[in-house]
Amino acid sequence: MKRLMFLLFTLFVMVPMTWSQEQMNQEGAEVIVTTEMQERQDVRIATSSDEQAIEAAPKTTQEKWMAWLHEKGVQKGENANGTIIIQDGEAKVRANPGNRKWVVARNAAFGIAELSAKSNLAEFVKLMISSGRFAELLKRGGETPPSMFKNPLKKLSIADKSRVLAEKGLDNAIKYFDPNWNGTGMTEAQKRKKLVTLQEQFGQQISAQARLFTSGSFVVTNFEGPDEDGDYSVLVGIIWSLKLANIAESVFNPEVQVQPVAAQDPILEQLSNIEKEDPNIYCYTNGVRVWTNEKGQRVIVSFGSVPASSSITIDRDQATLIARSGIQRFVAELVETKATIEGSTTYQETATGDYTFDNNEFHRRIDARSKSLALRGTIPIKSWRGMHPYGRKKMQVVVVTWSPDSYTMASKLEKKLNTQEKRIKRQGGKIPPVRTGGDSTGGSSGAITPKQGASSNPKDF
Secondary structure: OOOOOOOOOOOOOOOOOOOOHHHHHOOOOOEEEOOHHHOOHHHOOOOOOOOOOOOOOOOOHHHHHHHHHHHHOOOOEEEHHHOEEEEEEEEEOOOOOOOOOHHHHHHHHHHHHHHHHHHHHHHHHOOEEEEEEEEEEEEOOOOOOOHHHHHHHHHOOOHHHHHHHHHHHHHHHHHHHOOOOOOOOOOHHHHHHHOOOEEEEEEEEEEEEEEEEOOOOEEEEEEEEEOOOOOEEEEEEEEEEHHHHHHHHHOOOOOEEEOOOOOOOOHHHHHHHHHHHOOOHHHHOOEEEEEEOOOOOEEEEEEEEEEOOOOHHHHHHHHHHHHHHHHHHHHOEEEEEEEEEEEEEEEEEEOOEEEEEEOOEEEEEEEEEEOOOOOOOOEEEEEEEEEOOOOOOEEEEEEEEEOHHHHHHHHHHHHHHHHHHHHHHHOOOOOOOOOOOOOOOOOOOOOOOOEEOOOOOOOOO
16 A cells, blocks of 8 residues: 655754763653754654554564564664664464453553563563572383392392382382372283373473663554564553653653644644545554654654443543653653563383373463653543544544643643632632542454554654
8 A cells, every 4th residue: 555655854852961970869850852962863863753564565464563674674673773662562362353351452452462562561671580400310220120129139138028118119200200190900011001100390480570761761662463473462662761751751840841843733633644544544553652742742642442332431531541641651650570481391201102291381471550740731632533444443542742832821721720610719708629430331254464553753852
């Protein structure tokens, strides 16, 4: 499909800041990210909506992701001398097309993929790892009792005692490998079929832990489609840099100022343009992007989606809340991850055959917690409701944005209304309390190609 081409404006770049340690430690120090500080190519990441390459060339989400990285001139891991880090994560959608839970499963896959990507980011920055290993080799003739019983047998002259002791040794030898063994009523020949004559065993234990405050990391793009196994999956690519951390901090800290860059189209117009390129773009887009508006301001654009129900009002409210929480996670999310591998691989030879056993176990847990903070100036600007072309289920999508202008307006409005509230109280008026809480009410069989969600340009930071 022919790509929609847009005019590229001067891209957003920022140079490393050279504050002294005293300036960085000074409480309340004003931070200004000037336009001149945004002129290095090595920090251009993620602020343009005109990179929507909805194409059908690659066959899998991973191929599509690799092609996109190559096109943008970046790679997974470290970029631009360590000032930019890019990672990814992928998860299968655990529901069949048409299933009423398909949208829920798709959103869960996105969440797992995003957490996996952030876990990879945390492990890239710092990883605490420990490990241990062992190997055990054993060989038995299989014709006589184990060596621990040879000396006692030589000292016994009574045949019956020798036979009993030998059988006992055989039972113990089998029980060494099978603690639940019970040879009662079995002949010696039957028991010897169970005896392990040769064993090789390798065991290992690996533990890794990482922890990172991922302020400023967000989904630079995401893909949906068949993975390398042919199953429908969601792949998420995330990006993080010190410059993005500054943008994230500016959401709640007015002392961090990010000066304007070259203007682009209004955000709604950008959304309209990518929708013309692919009318289903909202089906494939989740998470936060950072774009640039007509004033050259950095705008945080967050997409939230839910399964459509009979209540449009509830669906929109729920999707809006999810989108706003995405902005909160962009600003302040702590990710902790722990992964362990433990177990052994065993090879055994017996009279009845050779066997290999694998009892290795892998376990990973990722915890992500966002700090509570006041979000001022977040506003829903777009609502879309339609059918997912592969999942064949209707979904509701809401787009919420934050910009420096909306933050300033919300702050002024809050101050004005708080003043009016105090004035009313001083004059004897009463304002009823706000009540909160309570219970809420309320793919196709043919070949598919990976689809890409809305992106940010990885050459704008």
